[in-house]
Amino acid sequence: MSHFAIEAKQLTKKYGRQTVVNKVNLHVKKGRIYGLLGRNGAGKTTIMKMILGLIPITSGKVAVFGQNIEGQEKRIYPRIGAIIETPGFYPNLTGTENLQIFAKLRGTAAPNAVKKALEVVGLPYKDKKLFSAYSLGMKQRLGIANAILHDPELLILDEPTNGLDPIGIAEVREFIKKLSVEHGKTILISSHILSEISLLADDIGIIDNGVLLEESSMSELEKRNSKYILLQVSDVPKTILTLERQFHVKDYSVQDEHTLRIYDTSLDMGEINKTLILQDITVISSGLCNDTLEDYFKKITGGEGIA
Amino acid sequence: MLKLVQIEFCKLRRKKLIWLMLLSAFIMPFFAFLYFGYLGQTDIAPANFYKWSAFGFTLFIILPFILGLFGTMLMHDENRYDMLKQLWIVPVSKMGYFFSKFFVVLIYSIGFMLINALASVLFSVIPNYVSFGWGSIAFLLERSLEIAVLTALAVLPILAVSALQKGYILPICITLIYVLAGFLITPVNSCLHPLSCISVIIARNGAISELTLPQNSVPLALVSIGLWVAASILLVNIKLGKRK
Amino acid sequence: MDINSYLLVGLVFALAVIFYLVLKLYRVREQISFIKDALEDLKRGNLNRRVLAQENDMTKQICYDINEIAISSQTQLIHQKQSEQAYKRLITSLSHDVKTPLASLVGYLEAIESNIVTGKEKDEYLHVAYEKSQHLKHFVENLFEWVKLDSGEQAFHFENTDLNELTRNIIADWVPVLESSNFEYEFTIPETEYTVRIDINAYTRILNNLLQNTITHSEGSKMTLQIVESRQKAKIVIADNGKGISSDNLPHIFERLYQCDHSRSAKGNGLGLAIAKELVAVHKGTITADSTPGKGTEFIISLPKAL
Numbered sequence: 001m002s003h004f005a006i007e008a009k010q011l012t013k014k015y016g017r018q019t020v021v022n023k024v025n026l027h028v029k030k031g032r033i034y035g036l037l038g039r040n041g042a043g044k045t046t047i048m049k050m051i052l053g054l055i056p057i058t059s060g061k062v063a064v065f066g067q068n069i070e071g072q073e074k075r076i077y078p079r080i081g082a083i084i085e086t087p088g089f090y091p092n093l094t095g096t097e098n099l100q101i102f103a104k105l106r107g108t109a110a111p112n113a114v115k116k117a118l119e120v121v122g123l124p125y126k127d128k129k130l131f132s133a134y135s136l137g138m139k140q141r142l143g144i145a146n147a148i149l150h151d152p153e154l155l156i157l158d159e160p161t162n163g164l165d166p167i168g169i170a171e172v173r174e175f176i177k178k179l180s181v182e183h184g185k186t187i188l189i190s191s192h193i194l195s196e197i198s199l200l201a202d203d204i205g206i207i208d209n210g211v212l213l214e215e216s217s218m219s220e221l222e223k224r225n226s227k228y229i230l231l232q233v234s235d236v237p238k239t240i241l242t243l244e245r246q247f248h249v250k251d252y253s254v255q256d257e258h259t260l261r262i263y264d265t266s267l268d269m270g271e272i273n274k275t276l277i278l279q280d281i282t283v284i285s286s287g288l289c290n291d292t293l294e295d296y297f298k299k300i301t302g303g304e305g306i307a
Numbered sequence: 308m309l310k311l312v313q314i315e316f317c318k319l320r321r322k323k324l325i326w327l328m329l330l331s332a333f334i335m336p337f338f339a340f341l342y343f344g345y346l347g348q349t350d351i352a353p354a355n356f357y358k359w360s361a362f363g364f365t366l367f368i369i370l371p372f373i374l375g376l377f378g379t380m381l382m383h384d385e386n387r388y389d390m391l392k393q394l395w396i397v398p399v400s401k402m403g404y405f406f407s408k409f410f411v412v413l414i415y416s417i418g419f420m421l422i423n424a425l426a427s428v429l430f431s432v433i434p435n436y437v438s439f440g441w442g443s444i445a446f447l448l449e450r451s452l453e454i455a456v457l458t459a460l461a462v463l464p465i466l467a468v469s470a471l472q473k474g475y476i477l478p479i480c481i482t483l484i485y486v487l488a489g490f491l492i493t494p495v496n497s498c499l500h501p502l503s504c505i506s507v508i509i510a511r512n513g514a515i516s517e518l519t520l521p522q523n524s525v526p527l528a529l530v531s532i533g534l535w536v537a538a539s540i541l542l543v544n545i546k547l548g549k550r551k
Numbered sequence: 552m553d554i555n556s557y558l559l560v561g562l563v564f565a566l567a568v569i570f571y572l573v574l575k576l577y578r579v580r581e582q583i584s585f586i587k588d589a590l591e592d593l594k595r596g597n598l599n600r601r602v603l604a605q606e607n608d609m610t611k612q613i614c615y616d617i618n619e620i621a622i623s624s625q626t627q628l629i630h631q632k633q634s635e636q637a638y639k640r641l642i643t644s645l646s647h648d649v650k651t652p653l654a655s656l657v658g659y660l661e662a663i664e665s666n667i668v669t670g671k672e673k674d675e676y677l678h679v680a681y682e683k684s685q686h687l688k689h690f691v692e693n694l695f696e697w698v699k700l701d702s703g704e705q706a707f708h709f710e711n712t713d714l715n716e717l718t719r720n721i722i723a724d725w726v727p728v729l730e731s732s733n734f735e736y737e738f739t740i741p742e743t744e745y746t747v748r749i750d751i752n753a754y755t756r757i758l759n760n761l762l763q764n765t766i767t768h769s770e771g772s773k774m775t776l777q778i779v780e781s782r783q784k785a786k787i788v789i790a791d792n793g794k795g796i797s798s799d800n801l802p803h804i805f806e807r808l809y810q811c812d813h814s815r816s817a818k819g820n821g822l823g824l825a826i827a828k829e830l831v832a833v834h835k836g837t838i839t840a841d842s843t844p845g846k847g848t849e850f851i852i853s854l855p856k857a858l
Contacts, residue, residue, distance in 0.1 A: 030597075054392045056549075073398040075588065078603050082396055088388030092321045101314055105397045107603030109618045130321075146393070151618070153599035170798070184599055184629055241658030254650040310605070 004066070005030045005154050005186040006051055011060035013046050013210075020046050022210045023060070028154075028188050028203070033180045035201030035218075036190040037297070043210040044190040045085060048158050051188075052082055064154070078106060081152035083160055087143030091132035095123055095142050098131055102146050109151040117145040120175065136163035144172065148179070155179065155187045161196060173200055194297055206300055213300050221296070229262040229269065232284035236260060239281055246275060258284065311399070311407035312414075315381070322380070325415075328373050332419050335369065336360040336426035343436050351436050353443035358515050360427040361420075361451060366509070367490050370419060370458050371502055375482030377415055378466040381408050383475045401547040405470060405540075412466060413459040420455035424448055450509055457508060460536050461501035467539040471546045497522045501535045504528035575609075582610045589617065598625035641807060648690065648821075656683045693822040697807060700829040707750040707833060711857050714747045714785055715740050715778060721758050722776060729774065732766050739777040745785055748857040753830045757838075760823040761789050761850050769793025771847060780856075784836075787852040795844040804840055 006028035013021040021043045028034040036044050049055045051062050053069040062069070069076050089098040099114045110116070115125045121141040134142065140163050147155055160176070161169040177200060179185045191197050197204060204221060206214045233239045236254055243249040243262070251263040269286055276283050319325060339359035343351060385391055394404065424447050431437040465485060469478035489502030497503040497520040507520055507528040522528075585602055592600040598621050604614035659680040662668050668676050699705045718740055729736050765774055771793025779786040796804060807825040831838040836854040 049392075052392075052396055054395060075585070077396050077398045079600070080396065084392055085389065087393060088385075088390040090318055090384055090390075091388070092384075093318070097317070097320065101317055102393075102397065104310065104314055104317075104606065105394075105399060107605045107608070109601040109603055110615055150603055151601045151622075153597070153601075181633075182626075182629060184625055186599075237654045237656075237658030237661055239658070240655040241662055244655065244658075252651065253647050254654045255647075 003030050004028060005064065006034075006188060007063045007066075008047070008051065009061045011047065011050060011062060012058045013043075013050060013055070014058045020210050021050070024207070024210075024212045025215070026051075026205060026212065027215065028186060030186050031180070031184050032202040033176070033187045033189060033200055034203045034205065035197035036188065036205050036207060037194060037197045038190070038192065038207035040192050042192075042207045044192075044207060045158050046210075047207070048082070048084055048156055048188070048190065052080070052084070052156060054084065078150060079152050080154045080156060081147035081150065082156040082158075083140075083143045083147050084156075084158045086136075086139065086162065087146065089131045089139070089142060089146075092130060094127055094130055095134070095138075095145075096126050098142065099146060099149060103149055106150050108149070113149055113151075117149045120148060121145045122171065137165060137168050140164055141168075141172075153186060155185055155189075157187065157189045159190055159192070161191070161193075169196070176200060194294055206297065208300075227263070227265050229265060229267065229286065229288050231260040231262060231272075231286045232258050233260065233276065234258070234282035234284065238279065239276060242275060242279055242281070243272070247272060308403060308407065308410075311403055312410045315407050315411045318384070319381075319411075325377065325380070328377065329419060329422060331369055331373055332365075332422040333426045335363065335365040336423065336430040339427070340430035340434065340436075343431075344434065349436055350438065351431075353431070353437045353440065353447070354515055356431045356437050357427055357443075357447050357450075360430065361423055361447065361454070362506070362509055362515055365423055366454055366458070366505060367493075367502060368486055370416065370423075370454070371462055371486045371489065372482060373419065374412055374416055374458060374462040375465040375485065376479065378408065378412050378462055379469040379475050379478040379482070381411060382466070382469040382472075382478075386470075386473045387475075402540075402544060405466075405543050405547065408470070409459070409463065409466060412462065413456065416459040417452065417455040420451040421448075424451040454505060454509060457505045457532065458502075460532055461505060463536050463539040464501075467543045470543055493520065495521065498524065498527045498531050501532045504531045579609055582608060582614075586610065586614065586617065593617075593621055598622075598628065645694070649687070652683050652687045652690075656680055656687065659683070690822075693826065697822050697826050697829070700826065700833075701807075705833075707753060709748050709750050711746050711748050712751060713744045714749075714787075714854070715743065715745055717749075717751065717754065718758070718776075718778060718787065721755050722762075725762050728762075728766065733772065734766065735773040737773070737775045739775070741778060741780060743780075745778075745780050746857045747785060747834075747854050749834055749854065753833065757827045757830050757852065758787075758789075760827040761852075764823050765789065765791045765793070765848075769848060782856070784853050784855045787854070788849060789852075790847060790849040792847040795846055795848050796840065796842040797844050801840060801842055805838070 004027050006026065008024055008026040011021060011024040011026065012019065024043075024047060026034075026036075026047065036047065038044050046055070050057050051064065053062075053073070064076055065079065067076060089095075090101070093101070096114060096118065099117060103114050108114075118125045121144050123138065123141055123145060131139070131142070140160065144157070144160055147157065155176075157176070161172050164172060173196065176187060176189065180187055180202075189197070189200065198218070201218050203215070203217050205212055231239070236257065236259075239260060240252070240254075243252065247267060249262055249264060249267065253261050253263075255261060265288060269288065273283050273286060339356055342359065343356065385394070395401070427447060428444055432439045437443070462482075462485075465478060465482050468481050469475070472478055486502070489500040492500045493503035493506065497507050503520070505528075507523055508525055509515065510520065510523070511525045582604070589600045589602045600621065601618045602614040604611040608614070659676050663673055663676050663680070696705075719738075722738060726736070762774075765771070769791040771791040773792045775788075775790045777788045777790075779788065805824050805828040807822060828838050831852055831854075834854055836852060838850065838852045840848060840850050842848040
């Protein structure tokens with residue numbers, strides 16, 4: 001068994017002459033949150049639709065749980081919960097009735113599944129309100145409730161926080177995180193908002209114009225993107241003394257015998273180096289790590305970044 | 308399949324229009340009642356009254372139109388609100404989905420014709436136009452059921468079109484054209500259009516007098532309906548499969 | 552009707568029954584094959600696998616039971632993993648928390664030892680070094696206290712005491728501290744007697760930690776302590792008008808070594824609240840925090856009344 005819940009190889013989608021998704025290799029590891037980041041129209045939804053087998057693939061392959069969905073629908077779909085674009089429901093039914101329909105179609109993993117799913121997303125059970133009277137945020141919540149109704153192993157969520165207010169976004173984020181951390185679910189989530197992905201994802205894929213520019217783990221990216229001065233010196237205690245006495249640095253930490261991190265990036269490195277050398281301290285290396293994820297994203301897409 | 312049909316009925320909750328449409332089953336029996344009342348006849352042959360109330364415009368225009376409308380309503384929400392992708396990943400099989408809709412149309416059609424038959428009996432027996440007899444009622448019921456099943460089959464092409472369309476305007480226009488065409492073609496050739504084929508089948512062995520048709524070969528009519536049905540199913544199968 | 556037509560009806564009925572039973576059998580067979588698949592997957596360790604059942608399936612209860620077992624072992628496994636991870640994190644951050652002040656201490660002492668500084672400056676260095684070593688000592692003590700509490704090795708001496716009187720005595724010692732750190736204060740403690748069963752040292756420790764926390768971290772100018780009593784329990788509410796705690800941080804403040812400002816400056820050690828929480832738990836009470844960023848924070852301890 002592979003440890004990937006979703007594995008896409010050279011996935012390509014063309015509409016006529018236009019290539020919407022171009023040779024994407026995507027690896028969603030089991031038990032982790034994979035954030036697919038890209039602007040609107042970058043090809044996120046198309047990729048998700050191809051993974052789910054909702055649109056034909058032009059070329060390439062997708063394996064979900066190591067299997068090809070086609071011909072295995074009855075065995076694979078029940079293990080997936082998904083929201084693609086804005087989820088639609090029957091406008092003449094209440095939220096509860098809508099979910100009951102899907103519960104009946106799919107079957108459930110536990111008694112009271114509908115009630116529990118509604119509780120999780122914060123919608124009332126057996127409410128009289130019809131779906132047609134729902135606000136966009138409530139609709140989105142109902143969509144999420146439907147995606148988790150059968151307690152699936154894998155969630156594919158296409159912009160799940162669309163249309164939610166800031167509090168709603170935080171709630172949904174919290175609860176997606178919980179699904180992964182406390183229940184071990186695998187989650188593929190797409191967004192055009194960098195901060196949302198960076199708060200949630202364990203792994204991140206950056207897509208632009210149908211091309212997957214980068215795929216790496218969040219911790220890897222953060223290492224490259226935090227703000228501090230890394231200082232390698234021969235004598236750490238001496239260096240600290242100098243920093244404290246002469247530069248009034250208070251915010252630092254000792255990494256190992258020779259390495260120091262200083263979290264105040266406004267310091268003048270040249271001045272520090274000079275002073276340290278005057279005191280017979282060898283500065284092996286010093287460097288400023290001052291790249292935020294946003295800068296990084298700009299750099300990688302070669303564009304104006306992302307809102 | 309049974310589950311899918313059950314669910315289809317769940318989806319129809321709170322759609323008042325569907326119940327209102329059933330009222331149109333009373334139209335022709337009522338007109339027949341007025342017509343024969345105006346003529347002032349009593350002791351009409353039952354078949355004659357039923358020809359008016361059940362086998363005439365009800366069969367040609369009202370029922371197919373109502374069923375076309377009903378079928379479009381069944382398909383409309385899911386197409387319009389882009390719900391199909393949610394259904395496919397349940398998974399619901401595409402043909403299972405289409406046939407469950409068809410069964411709902413069939414059941415609705417049967418309900419409609421039973422109401423029509425009941426109304427026909429009421430409007431004929433109560434004012435004493437027709438003398439009450441089990442034989443004629445059994446005949447009416449039997450033919451009404453035939454009509455119900457055959458018309459449900461005959462509107463499959465409309466159901467197919469509405470399954471493949473996002474809007475409801477086109478399917479409704481097609482329903483109108485389809486019904487009108489059936490009405491116009493029948494005097495010319497009654498084995499081309501499914502609706503005229505139904506009247507051929509209903510009027511077999513001269514059971515309903517004064518229903519004169521250019522052709523009256525029942526097997527040919529059955530084959531014709533069969534071809535239309537097969538063509539619609541094929542169309543849906545190919546198109547829905549492609550659209551995924 | 553003659554016999555023949557009765558027979559015909561009977562035959563049709565029998566055929567219908569057979570048809571129904573065959574369908575049912577088919578469904579059960581399918582369901583069993585799903586269950587088999589899922590069990591194999593579970594056996595291989597994929598505890599997120601669920602078996603879905605329809606409302607009127609014969610196998611419904613079996614499916615639900617399998618799911619329940621899977622969910623409960625999954626929860627256990629995840630808890631285990633989480634505590635392992637937390638332990639690892641504790642060890643790494645501990646090593647940083649000890650290394651950093653130690654290295655700085657060595658720096659100062661070296662300067663004194665090698666006579667780089669003399670006279671008044673030397674005294675000052677000595678003073679700084681002394682304070683740093685005090686801080687380190689404090690940290691290590693706290694740490695051991697916490698470890699002791701966490702492993703349940705600490706012995707407590709519970710006695711019936713008047714909560715109001717005890718609290719008044721404790722805060723009497725804090726008045727000068729509050730005044731010297733420019734805090735206004737207001738205490739609302741009932742004159743009546745309210746008996747609780749507590750360990751006096753532990754309770755003192757709880758209050759000390761909370762008050763210390765308020766003084767060092769809140770950046771406020773006013774502190775209130777209020778005791779609200781009901782028939783079953785007493786609530787001790789300590790509030791300030793400081794900068795508050797953001798909702799991201801709020802759920803974690805009682806975790807060991809959690810610090811809201813990620814700076815490593817030598818204020819506090821991230822153990823005070825964790826210790827307070829453990830101690831409150833020992834008294835079968837609860838401690839919660841409520842905060843509005845910019846407006847202040849409120850800590851609420853509730854302790855059960857002695858029987």
